[in-house]
Amino acid sequence: MKFFSLVCVFLAAMHFSDAKVDYTSYAELLHKYVQADGVSYDVWAGQHADVAALNAVLAEWAQISVAELSADEQKAFYINLYNAGMLQAVLERYPIKSVKDIGLIPFSIFKKNYIQLMDRSLSLDNIEKGILLKDFPDPRIHFAVNCASVSCPPLRAEPYRAKQLDQQLEAQTRLFAASDHAARVNVSKQRTAYSELFKWYASDFAVTNPALFLNRYRSEPLPIEHTVIWIDYDWSLNQSQ
Numbered sequence: 001m002k003f004f005s006l007v008c009v010f011l012a013a014m015h016f017s018d019a020k021v022d023y024t025s026y027a028e029l030l031h032k033y034v035q036a037d038g039v040s041y042d043v044w045a046g047q048h049a050d051v052a053a054l055n056a057v058l059a060e061w062a063q064i065s066v067a068e069l070s071a072d073e074q075k076a077f078y079i080n081l082y083n084a085g086m087l088q089a090v091l092e093r094y095p096i097k098s099v100k101d102i103g104l105i106p107f108s109i110f111k112k113n114y115i116q117l118m119d120r121s122l123s124l125d126n127i128e129k130g131i132l133l134k135d136f137p138d139p140r141i142h143f144a145v146n147c148a149s150v151s152c153p154p155l156r157a158e159p160y161r162a163k164q165l166d167q168q169l170e171a172q173t174r175l176f177a178a179s180d181h182a183a184r185v186n187v188s189k190q191r192t193a194y195s196e197l198f199k200w201y202a203s204d205f206a207v208t209n210p211a212l213f214l215n216r217y218r219s220e221p222l223p224i225e226h227t228v229i230w231i232d233y234d235w236s237l238n239q240s241q
Helices: 002-016 023-031 043-044 048-060 073-091 124-135 139-145 164-175 210-214
Strands: 115-117 120-122 183-186 192-196 227-231
Touching: 002 139, 023 043, 023 048, 043 048, 043 073, 048 073, 048 115, 073 115, 073 124, 073 164, 124 139, 139 164, 183 210, 192 210
Parallel strands: 192 227
Antiparallel strands: 115 120, 183 192
8 A cells, every 4th residue: 555655656746747847047038128018139139148048948948848748838838939939039130120021031930940849840830820729729829929029919028837827818818908009999980900910810719800809808898880900010029118
């Protein structure tokens, strides 16, 4: 009986131990450089030790066996991997005006396989569309991944973690839903302009009018009867001022 108990303790330890991801260094970097209005790339790029620290984080995460993580741990990990990979791409090329200008072809940074994970090389599109939105269908993911651009939902100043994931995604969605990047109402013209995210990913939001989704997260409802138009996406770098 005593032997059986020891085996159970050992197996439990194996299940809950090294499968976890260390977010300590990444959390420190986000706390240091992410502001309410964007990222202090200019300061971060000048701190070579902190640029190296982000590279070290991604090198460490490249060794993670994702299959050993729970579903929520995987979901949080891939969101963090996307955001850290995007930060790395910007810092390696800073100063830049827009992420769309990285590479010879506009927007090619999203398709380049430069993020390592075990024996795979992933692109930002692989992580967002091929893994996150495919394996963890949740429209709130669109407000958690950050494309380093002005119109993109803001980068959260802390890592996503499995135990707080639902609350973090809820908070990010509410934050974006209340902003004028999500919706701009024109009462006189009876029309509301919405983020192009709702056009590009209409099937993920599963509504005919973006207001039907956003009103779940807003204290002041948007008018359903208005004509729907789109806000031109601003791909300028989300540089903190």
